[in-house]
Amino acid sequence: MLCFFSYYFFNVTYSQSFSFLSTHFVFIQTKLSWKPEHEEMIRKNFHSKAAHKLSEMFMEARKTGKKPNWMFDEVWSSLLSKWNSPDFRAKCIQAQKN
Secondary structure, three states, X not given: OHHHHHHHHHHOOHHHHHHHHHHHXXXXXXXXXXXXXXXXXXXXXXXXXXXXXXXXXXXXXHHHOOOOOOOOHHHHHHHHHHHOOHHHHHHHHHHHHX
């Protein structure tokens, strides 16, 4: 599941990524239950925590230079290309200054 999410995280639009997360949220709903009035809060919490966790995993992979074992090789190559691009490097330098 995460290898597909990693592809979506970097290669599709925000709305498509949101749709991907929503699909997984629906899967979780088949395994768990909660009161209908809690639906929106649980959905927001799921999306927030999933995005944060994935971001942490990518940051760790970028810092160590080690491909996570759940990631496809072609996704890893794509990420390395993105992370080593001049545009991405410039954004990193700017973010460090802020």
